[in-house]
Structure formats: C-alpha cells, structure tokens
Amino acid sequence: MRKPEFIYVTYIETTPEKLWEALTDGDFTERYWFGVHLRSDWKVGSSFEMVRSNGTVSDAGKVVEYDAPRRLAYTFVNLSDEYKGELPALATFVIEPHGKLVKLTLTHEGFAEDSKFLAGISKGWPAILSGLKSLLETGKPLDVPYAAMKS
C-alpha cells in the first residue's frame, strides 16, 4: 500500500535566496498563490497562517523547520467544513542548487488514509508551484483561474 503523501519536484531558474523569499514573504506569496498571504514570524513552533485577500484565515498550523535558504517545513490544515476532522499534515520544502538552477522538492505527508485534504492539496500544489516558477522566471504571475485547482 502506498503512503498517503504528495511529492512534487520542479526546477527553477533562480537563486536559493530568491526562492526562499518567494516561499516565506507574504507579499510575494500573494502574487502567485491565488492572493494568499502567508503570515508567520517563522520561528520554529510559531503559528503559521494562510490569509486570503479578504482577511480571513483559510489554513493554519505551525512552523516546524526554518533553515534559510535550504529547508522550510510547516504543518497546516484547511479550516473549512469541507475538511472537518482532518489533522494538520506536514509540508517540507527542500531547496538545492542544481547547476545554474534550483531544484525544489515539496513533500506533503502525514495524512490519514483516504484523506480528502490530501486530494485537495494534490490539485492545489501543481497550480501554485507552476505560478511560482513562472513568476520567478518571467517576472509575471501565471494567470491560472482559481477554479482550476478544484478540477
């Protein structure tokens, strides 16, 4: 039986420092993360929140690892009724120089079997990380409709 987890690897023409900023600076995340502003003081153990453009918090968890510009890990769970009862799962970003590029590996794990939240994030991350790559390489965000994440 396969482990309930989601893994995504991509290669981006950028520097580890710029990618780190893109993953941790709320003003930057707003530009490629469908308007979501990440809010945290990024101390290990501190709270971590995804804040929508209307000010409401969609997802919340805690910072688990903050090793700039190499490893970032946080837990979070979506707070909507759709995912009621789901436990926070752990998202770990590993940044590695790869020649003139940066290899980004996201591992999202710790889901229950048949987790609806796992199905949700499996659709969300490819859209978010595609937008991140485009923004860093072209300077402008990708125009992915939000509905694309649901289908």
Add this chain to the structure above:
Amino acid sequence: MSKPEFVYTTYIETSAEQLWLALTDGDFTERYWFGHRVSSDWEAGSPYKFVHQGADSVEGNVLIADPYTRLVYTWNECKPAAKRERTSRVTFDLEPRGKVIKLTVTHDNLDEGGKTLRDISGGWPMVLASLKSLLETGHVLVIDPPSSTAKEAACA
C-alpha cells in the same frame, strides 16, 4: 490497490497548439528534452522513437493522437537494464484553463521498483520544467541531465 504510476501536472502559459507541437516535433523536443529528438507520423498505431546522439533512446507505438487534446504512446527504454521490463504507457492530457494550459502526464503500467520507474520519476520533472520554461520564456533551462541518460544502447 494502486499500481506503480507517475502523475505530474503543470500549468503553462501557451496555446494547446503550441504545446502539441512541442510534444510531437523533433526540433522542438531536442531543445528541452536533453537533446532527445522524437519522430513519428503521429497516426494511431504508428511507431515513434526518440533518438539521442545518434542512438535510439526510447521507442514505442502511438495509441491515441487526438491533436491539441490527448497523446498516448507506449514506452520502451532502449537501455539494456530496462530491456526486460514490461512496456509502459505515457498519456499527455492538455486542458485549457483560462489563459493557460493544464498539462497532465501520466506514466503507468510500470514495473514495481523497476529501473524505468526510477528513471522517469526523476526525468519527467526535469523535462516538464524545461518545457514550461521554453514555452514561457523562449529559452531552455540549462539543466544537468540525469546521469543515467548518459549511456544509451540501441533498441534491438
């Protein structure tokens, strides 16, 4: 029970026509697919192959070629170590999403723990990252290819 399969989705700012060309034109694949040139007449049932530095690297048959929407082919790696593995299958689904194209690559019918599964799990993210960059920026990523692609042997 989940069979070994590899699924990768990416969103690219391009048109379905341009993306189809990028997947089926040898001059195009050579630029972002580590120098591997694809060739076929892209009719269902026809053979296709990738050639790298004069040697066949991957070969198979076209199962479905539905222009700008869906491309499916079988996949046999020509490396000796992969020769005894079953023929796997690659499906490209192209779906318009607003101003971008959602590309989903599904590589299935793989041997559990096989060399092909290991190779393609590392290879697809590189190839598709490079494809996305080429279509969006006009230039390819300078990417170190997986070391296992260095040695090729012709398919029998």
